[in-house]
Amino acid sequence: MKKLRSILIVLVVAAVAAGAGYFWWQQHQSDLPEGFARVNGRLEATRIDVALKFGGRVAEIWVSEGQRVEAGAVIARIDATDLEAQVRAAEAATRQAEQELAQAEALVIQRAGELDLARAELNRTQSLAARGYVSAEVLDQRRSQRITANAALNTARAQVSAAQAAIEASEADVVALKANLADYTLHAPRAGRVQYRLAEPGEVLAAGGKVVSLLDLTDVYMDVYLPTDDAGRLRYGSEARLVLDAASQYVIPATVDFVASEAQFTPKYVETESEREKLMFRVKLQIPAEILHRYQEVVKTGVPGVATVRVDPEAPWPETLAVRLP
Known part of the structure; x- marks a missing residue:
């Protein structure tokens, strides 16, 4: 009985937290004009793992974490x-x-x-x-x-x-x-920044063993989650604005690059209309490559922020969300 009561308490707390979060989200939308949705997110970048095609002993590694490398740069050499x-x-x-x-x-x-x-x-x-x-x-x-x-x-x-x-x-x-x-000399497949150095000289790795993880800083985006009503009205290429917590004075433009075909966090199939309205869909907001190239020395992943997505293509952007860059 004690175990059952504990489980019930956990479920109740989780339900209350979910309800409070949804209520906060609804309140957070209230200061937006009609035709816009606002949601929290975090900057991410495409990650490339540089790995061995053949197993062997790592002889040398010429990059360190945080270092920026150009496409084709030599990253490591395997004893051959x-x-x-x-x-x-x-x-x-x-x-x-x-x-x-x-x-x-x-x-x-x-x-x-x-x-x-x-x-x-x-x-x-x-x-x-x-x-x-x-x-x-x-x-x-x-x-x-x-x-x-x-x-x-x-x-x-x-x-x-x-x-x-x-x-x-x-x-x-x-x-x-x-x-x-x-192939025993590993090159950077594209320009980026070293996120992790996953091996050290002298280590013996099997085929497919990862040596370095790179972040492509020309492919940075923010994944956000929108409810059914907003996600259903989105078009690919719809405009969005990103305001990062670390630089709230700037407004970064972005576009909708992907909308998930299935809901997240909730059952795959629900029967009632009220439950369907609570379904959340993942949306990918892509920052333009020309902006990323211009500011690639300061671009960082993992930075949290707020995304505002225009779900109505006819709605004019508020003046407070006009694009502002350094």
Whole structure:
């Protein structure tokens, strides 16, 4: 019974807190003109995890947390001693195959000369046999020599083809190994700021192991949650304004980039109209890239603020929410 009473108390407290929060949200909207919705949020940025394609030991890391890096900058290097040895072996196999090709081509020339000689001897023997100067046995021998020389030439030509194929295969191995070797040096896939350094030199990581986490400061947004009535009237591209707690004197423009297709925090399916009105949908407010690029040295994620979204495209923006930037 005591356990049951505790559970009931927790449920009641949670319900009261939810009701109080919803009431606060409604009161918070009251100072807005018709056609706008206001809600709290926090700045976020697209995160990119730079990870290993192949497992290995981290040899060097050249960035630190908070450092800004350009796209293509070298972030870390993985020890590739074994792979470098494989590259040298494949290059040696290529040189060996090239030597074998040269030998096979020389052998083709030799076999071609032997075939020409066998043909000439056969022609002379046939001429002599026709006049009775050579026996049939000798004529058969010359014919056999011609056939053997022709077969030897075909074998030599096949060796040339095999050597060429061996060269192509070893060259392909070199290309593949060098491509893999390039992946042992980790580069920043795009410009950003290092959020976390997840590994240190000397650590052995499996394939897919994360080394550094980057934040793309040209892709910063605020996720907010709006009720059914407001979310249902939103259009993609609708305007919004962001006011951050840390810089409340500025008003940052944004646009609606995404509206969730399913409600958050509540049951997926509800039956009554009153319950449907309380459903909250996630909305992504994207800050324009040109503004982010201009102020990328001061852009930070995790900063809380207030977002005002225009749900009625015909509603004029209040003067207090006119865009103001540093």
